[in-house]
Amino acid sequence: MQQSAIRHHSFGDPLEVLKLEKIEQPEPKAGEVRVRLEAASINPSDYGMIGGSYGRLRELPAVAGREGVGTVDALGEGVSSVSVGTRVRFPGEAGAWQVSACAAADELIVVPPDVPVEQAAVSFINPPTAYCLLKKIVDLQPGDWVLQNAGNSAVGLSVIQMAKAFGLKTISQVRREELVAPLEAMGADHVVMEGTGWAKGVGEITRGAPVRLALNSIGGESAIDQIKALGEGGTQVTFGGMVGDKVRFPTRFLIFNDVRMVGFWWDSFARRLGGGGVREVMQAVYAMMAEGTLSLPVESRYPFSEYELAIKHANQPRLGKVLLVP
Numbered sequence: 039m040q041q042s043a044i045r046h047h048s049f050g051d052p053l054e055v056l057k058l059e060k061i062e063q064p065e066p067k068a069g070e071v072r073v074r075l076e077a078a079s080i081n082p083s084d085y086g087m088i089g090g091s092y093g094r095l096r097e098l099p100a101v102a103g104r105e106g107v108g109t110v111d112a113l114g115e116g117v118s119s120v121s122v123g124t125r126v127r128f129p130g131e132a133g134a135w136q137v138s139a140c141a142a143a144d145e146l147i148v149v150p151p152d153v154p155v156e157q158a159a160v161s162f163i164n165p166p167t168a169y170c171l172l173k174k175i176v177d178l179q180p181g182d183w184v185l186q187n188a189g190n191s192a193v194g195l196s197v198i199q200m201a202k203a204f205g206l207k208t209i210s211q212v213r214r215e216e217l218v219a220p221l222e223a224m225g226a227d228h229v230v231m232e233g234t235g236w237a238k239g240v241g242e243i244t245r246g247a248p249v250r251l252a253l254n255s256i257g258g259e260s261a262i263d264q265i266k267a268l269g270e271g272g273t274q275v276t277f278g279g280m281v282g283d284k285v286r287f288p289t290r291f292l293i294f295n296d297v298r299m300v301g302f303w304w305d306s307f308a309r310r311l312g313g314g315g316v317r318e319v320m321q322a323v324y325a326m327m328a329e330g331t332l333s334l335p336v337e338s339r340y341p342f343s344e345y346e347l348a349i350k351h352a353n354q355p356r357l358g359k360v361l362l363v364p
């Protein structure tokens with residue numbers, strides 16, 4: 039039997055290299071299950087993988103997409119740990135923008151039934167990244183201040199809501215005024231606009247408390263503003279580079295303020311955590327999603343046949359993810 043898959047045969051611009059193709063539907067081997075996709079997300083790292091610039095690339099031709107949720111629809115010999123209908127992470131290694139894929143049953147991430155399906159579809163990369171950025175980089179205490187750019191990104195919205203739940207205070211930078219109200223409604227303590235020189239007045243925002251952690255997924259001037267706003271001994275974590283420039287650093291803050299710069303990549307962090315550690319992080323994410331403490335907006339859904347429109351939409355200013363459904 040054949041199934042649809044959004045694939046690329048070379049690395050490049052997604053709108054140029056992606057094609058909707060028919061491929062063989064896989065059959066699960068012993069110990070494996072087949073998962074049928076319910077919804078997949080479009081993330082900036084998908085473009086890195088399709089473009090050939092990401093930290094880890096697939097062999098070509100490759101099915102695109104890294105994050106999706108599905109249900110088990112066939113069991114290989116000897117599988118008893120899950121049943122048909124169990125909702126799980128779509129096997130991301132195989133590429134998430136295809137109708138079905140197989141995975142070892144004992145490597146599945148099972149999604150609790152009380153997590154809404156579209157929340158599950160966006161739960162596997164950005165929320166655990168936000169969780170680890172807040173919990174695993176520096177030892178933050180309730181009342182501590184955290185800064186971030188791309189406040190309206192999926193990571194940013196996760197940070198805002200999780201920080202609220204953990205008793206942390208946030209300053210979120212965005213580049214559109216219309217985002218202030220929705221971010222505040224989600225629990226943002228303070229929203230600042232890119233390029234307004236807000237870093238000079240950070241002490242007024244925090245009433246003199248130091249900012250201990252800055253989350254940088256953009257780079258450029260906004261990363262430099264963060265360093266200026268960090269308190270003595272504060273840490274900046276760079277985990278994305280939407281501006282695409284080299285990381286720059288104002289030397290005096292390194293010397294006189296002892297600011298630290300570190301990096302974070304969920305893929306390698308998850309490998310170090312191991313299966314049990316990842317499941318623990320995901321349980322924390324799912325507990326928040328199930329109780330509604332964490333809710334990520336979904337802006338739109340497109341069938342595979344309209345993947346080009348979906349990608350164009352995902353490249354527009356938005357608040358929430360664009361999903362692909364088979």
Ligand SMILES: NC(=O)c1ccc[n+]([C@@H]2O[C@H](COP(=O)([O-])OP(=O)(O)OC[C@H]3O[C@@H](n4cnc5c(N)ncnc54)[C@H](OP(=O)(O)O)[C@@H]3O)[C@@H](O)[C@H]2O)c1
Pocket residue numbers: 080081082083163164167188189190191192193194212213214255256277278279280281302303304305354355356358359
């Ligand atoms: N290292 C890791 O493990 C890891 C894990 C997850 C995510 N990430 C990174 O985290 C970032 C956010 O990912 P996401 O999926 O949460 O993003 P998203 O929901 O797709 O949102 C993209 C964000 O980037 C902003 N942006 C895009 N181009 C920009 C530019 N030139 N200057 C300033 N802002 C710009 C957008 O702002 P506008 O709305 O104003 O356009 C929006 O806030 C990405 O860099 C991604 O690669 C890294």
